[in-house]
Structures are given as structure tokens and as C-alpha cells.
Amino acid sequence: MKFIDEVNITIASGRGGGGCVSFRRESLLPRGGPDGGDGGKGGDVIIRTSRHINSLVDIRQNKRYAARSGQPGSGANCSGQNGEDLELIVPEGTIVRNAEGEIIVDLTGIKEHVLLKGGRGGKGNTFFKNSINQAPDYAQPGEEGEELEIKLELKLIADVGIIGFPNAGKSTLISRISAAKPKIADYPFTTLTPNLGVVKLGDYSSFVVADIPGLVKGAHEGVGLGIQFLKHIERTRLFIHLVDASGMSGRDPMQDYVDINYELKMYDENxxxxxxxxxxxxxxxxxxxxxxxxxSEDQLSKLKANFKKATGTEPFAISAVTGKNLKEFVTELGRHILAEEEQ
Ligand SMILES: Nc1nc2c(ncn2[C@@H]2O[C@H](COP(=O)(O)OP(=O)(O)OP(=O)(O)O)[C@@H](O)[C@H]2O)c(=O)[nH]1
Ligand SMILES: [Mg+2]
Known part of the structure; x- marks a missing residue:
């Protein structure tokens, strides 16, 4: 199964600035020669890759991306300013296709690529002066920019996998910390195929979380949906091991935790x-x-103490439904991912 992030946008390069028709007019030179400057070049549309970005969420904010036009030339042989380039920053491995689906560029191992060139600036009338025509009264218009519909595609690789029993609230959690909208329901095995969500951390970074179908005791022997979905989180840096602390399932939270870890072990052996x-x-x-x-407060502190005893570290305690401690949890999660990345 592939997770693909897709965004359709229109890009446009800037048009060139027009050349200028102008003649020198100084008090002592009543009939000066031509001095119209050239127009500036229109901006290019450039796509660049960054290691610090791992999804296309930011690109999705706009439908159309346009570079700036060049400025027209002016008198005294002044050239117009070039239009600013437009830069699209995307993750490495992004594929750019045209509307027909053909690949324009595959940004795997490529740092930057010019998608559209800006229009050339028009020549001012100075350029057209020659021995026959000493005073041309025309200039060239700027060249039009180009416009193109493109599709950006990225195969998402999850950084974090959420594991846990069915009904633990895995899909609820991913729906609260990302824009993913998985199905959530009060019965086990609601999630039948993995969901991916992009979690934003501040303005510049994000990470990808995968929600997979729940595991149950005996999953490695095919009980429930089995463990085949674990392959989707084989490459993640870390797991969120989500435990239903409420006791609503009738099972014991600590036993759930032990059972899931046992399934991971069996998966490894296989x-x-x-x-x-x-x-x-x-x-x-x-x-x-x-x-x-x-x-209750009391139940929670007892449960926390039990988990601390078993794992050596204090567990996080959240409510995916009320949002309690979620913000702190996401911050902490981001910190752990960075720490894993640096290793
Ligand atoms: N009270 C309470 N209920 C929650 C919380 N988080 C999730 N639930 C409920 O638990 C039920 C299961 O939630 P899901 O998010 O579908 O659970 P899941 O782990 O994705 O389940 P599967 O897809 O079946 O593996 C739903 O009825 C949720 O509303 C929570 O923090 N508090
Ligand atoms: Mg689910």
C-alpha cells in the first residue's frame, strides 16, 4: 500500500517588462537621441527541495503560484528591475507531473529545477538605433510569462506509528493532532487500512504519523486483523503505544500493554x-x-505509578476526546523525533 500526498496547483512565470521609448531631453540638447531602457526579465518558477520539510501541506494553502513580472524600462537608458522568482519548497522525492500525468521532474537527489522561465524583457528604443534610423520611436513589448497546471506527488513515509488495541483511540488521536479524518467508532476494528496524518510543529516542521488497525492478543497467529499492517510502520522512528486507560474495554491496561509488546516480539521472530x-x-x-x-485522579496516579514501575519512565496521560495534555504531548513527540533523527 502506498501513501501518496497529492496537490494540484497552477504555476505562472512573470512576464517581461516592456522596453521604453524615450529621447534624451536636456536643455542644451533639444533633440537628443533615443535613451529608452530595456524591460526587466519576468521571474522564473523554481522548485527546490528541503530536508526539513516532509509533506506538501504548506503548498496546499494556495491554488495558484505566480512569479513577479519584470518592471518596464525607463528613460536615461534605465533597465527595468527583474521580477522576483517564485520558489516552491518541497520535500526531497517529490514528483512533478503535468496535467496529462507525464513526469516533468522527479526531485529525488535533485536540489532544484526551473519549472517555468520568466518572459524576456523588451528592448528599449536605444537598442533599435542604427545608421539608418537614428531616432526609432518604438520599443519591444515584454515577453509573456508561461502558465502550467501541475500535480505534485509525494510518497509519504511515516515517522511515527501508533500501535494499540482496537478501540484504544488511535484514530481519534490522529484526527486531533493532524488534518487526517479517519473513521472513528465505538467498536473494535473500525480502522481497516492505515491512515496517515501530517502533524505540524510550529511554522517550519512537521512529521507524519500512521494510524494502523488495532492489534489483539494472538495477532501473530492471525487473530483479529492479524499483524500484516505492522509492515507499514516498519520504517518509523518511534511508536506511540496507545493504551486505553479507562477500563471500559473490560481488559486491564497493563495487560494490554504487555500483550501488544508480545505481538511485536513475535512479529520480529517471524x-x-x-x-x-x-x-x-x-x-x-x-x-x-x-x-x-x-x-479519577486517584485511579490515574495509581495507573501511572504501575506503568512507571514496569517501563522505567512516566507514561503520558491524555484524553484524545477532551484534548487534555494533547498540546504538550505533540511538543514532546516532536522532541523525541528530532532526537531520533540526530542519532
Ligand atoms: N472517553 C473517551 N473516549 C475516547 C477517547 N479517545 C477515543 N475514545 C472513544 O473510543 C472509541 C474508539 O476510538 P477510535 O479512535 O475509533 O479507536 P481506534 O483505536 O482507532 O480503534 P480501531 O480502529 O478499531 O483499532 C470511540 O468511541 C472514541 O470516541 C478519550 O480520550 N476518552
Ligand atoms: Mg481506528
Whole structure:
């Protein structure tokens, strides 16, 4: 299964500035020669890649992206200013296609590519002066810019995988921290295929979270939906291990946590021979207790203490429904991802 982020936009390069028709007029030179300057060049549309961006969310903010036009030339042989280029910054690996679906450029290992050239600036009348015509009274108009509909495509690679029992609130969580709109319902196995969401961290960075169908005890033997979806999060840097803390399921939260980790271990055993396989059971996990809105303070602190004893670190405690502690959690998650990246 592929996760593709797609954005359709129209891009336009700037038109060139017109050349100028002008003649020198100085008090001692009543009939001066031509001095109309050239128009400036229109801006190009350039696409550049950045390692700090990993989705196309920002590009989606506009439908049309246009570079600036060149300024017209003026008298005294002044050239018009060139129009500013327009830069689209996208993640590495973005593919640009035209409206017919043909690839214009695949930005894998490519830092920048000029998608559209700006129009040339028109020549001013100075340019047309020659021995026959000493005083041309015409100039060239600027060249038109170009316009193109393009489709940007990016194969998303998840940074974080959310694991947990069915109904733990995985889809609710992803819907609260990203723009993803997965189906959420009060029964197990609501999610049948993985969902991806892009989580924004401040203005310049983001990361991708994958919500996969829930695991149950015996998943490695095919119970429930089985563990085939774990392959979608094999490449993630870390897991959010989401535990339903409410007890509404009738199961014990700590036992759920142990059972899921056991399934990861079994998955590893079954895949250890696979080329390039990264074991899942040793992947860093952020243990997150969800649905704390359904617990009393006392119940929660007992549960936290139990988890701290078992894992060595304090678990996060959130409510994906009320939003309690979500902001702090996203910040912390971002910090962990950066830390993993730097390793
Ligand atoms: N009280 C409470 N209910 C929650 C919370 N988060 C999720 N739920 C509810 O739990 C149920 C399951 O939520 P989902 O997000 O569909 O759970 P899931 O883990 O994606 O489930 P599957 O897709 O079946 O694996 C829904 O009825 C949610 O409204 C929470 O923080 N508090
Ligand atoms: Mg779900």
C-alpha cells in the first residue's frame, strides 16, 4: 500500500517588462537621441527541495503560484528591475507531473529545477538605433510569462506509528493532532487500512504519523486483523503505544500493554530473516495512557505509578476526546523525533 500526498496547483512565470521609448531631453540638447531602457526579465518558477520539510501541506494553502513580472524600462537608458522568482519548497522525492500525468521532474537527489522561465524583457528604443534610423520611436513589448497546471506527488513515509488495541483511540488521536479524518467508532476494528496524518510543529516542521488497525492478543497467529499492517510502520522512528486507560474495554491496561509488546516480539521472530528488516520490539516507544477523562485522579496516579514501575519512565496521560495534555504531548513527540533523527 502506498501513501501518496497529492496537490494540484497552477504555476505562472512573470512576464517581461516592456522596453521604453524615450529621447534624451536636456536643455542644451533639444533633440537628443533615443535613451529608452530595456524591460526587466519576468521571474522564473523554481522548485527546490528541503530536508526539513516532509509533506506538501504548506503548498496546499494556495491554488495558484505566480512569479513577479519584470518592471518596464525607463528613460536615461534605465533597465527595468527583474521580477522576483517564485520558489516552491518541497520535500526531497517529490514528483512533478503535468496535467496529462507525464513526469516533468522527479526531485529525488535533485536540489532544484526551473519549472517555468520568466518572459524576456523588451528592448528599449536605444537598442533599435542604427545608421539608418537614428531616432526609432518604438520599443519591444515584454515577453509573456508561461502558465502550467501541475500535480505534485509525494510518497509519504511515516515517522511515527501508533500501535494499540482496537478501540484504544488511535484514530481519534490522529484526527486531533493532524488534518487526517479517519473513521472513528465505538467498536473494535473500525480502522481497516492505515491512515496517515501530517502533524505540524510550529511554522517550519512537521512529521507524519500512521494510524494502523488495532492489534489483539494472538495477532501473530492471525487473530483479529492479524499483524500484516505492522509492515507499514516498519520504517518509523518511534511508536506511540496507545493504551486505553479507562477500563471500559473490560481488559486491564497493563495487560494490554504487555500483550501488544508480545505481538511485536513475535512479529520480529517471524521476520528476522527478511532482508533489511528492523526489529519492532526494540523500537523506541512513547507509552500513552488515553481516555483519562474517564478516570479519577486517584485511579490515574495509581495507573501511572504501575506503568512507571514496569517501563522505567512516566507514561503520558491524555484524553484524545477532551484534548487534555494533547498540546504538550505533540511538543514532546516532536522532541523525541528530532532526537531520533540526530542519532
Ligand atoms: N472517553 C473517551 N473516549 C475516547 C477517547 N479517545 C477515543 N475514545 C472513544 O473510543 C472509541 C474508539 O476510538 P477510535 O479512535 O475509533 O479507536 P481506534 O483505536 O482507532 O480503534 P480501531 O480502529 O478499531 O483499532 C470511540 O468511541 C472514541 O470516541 C478519550 O480520550 N476518552
Ligand atoms: Mg481506528
Amino acid at each position: 521476520n528476522v530473516e527478511k532482508e533489511g528488516f528492523f526489529p519492532l520490539s526494540t523500537r523506541p516507544q512513547l507509552v500513552v495512557l488515553n481516555k483519562i477523562d474517564a478516570l
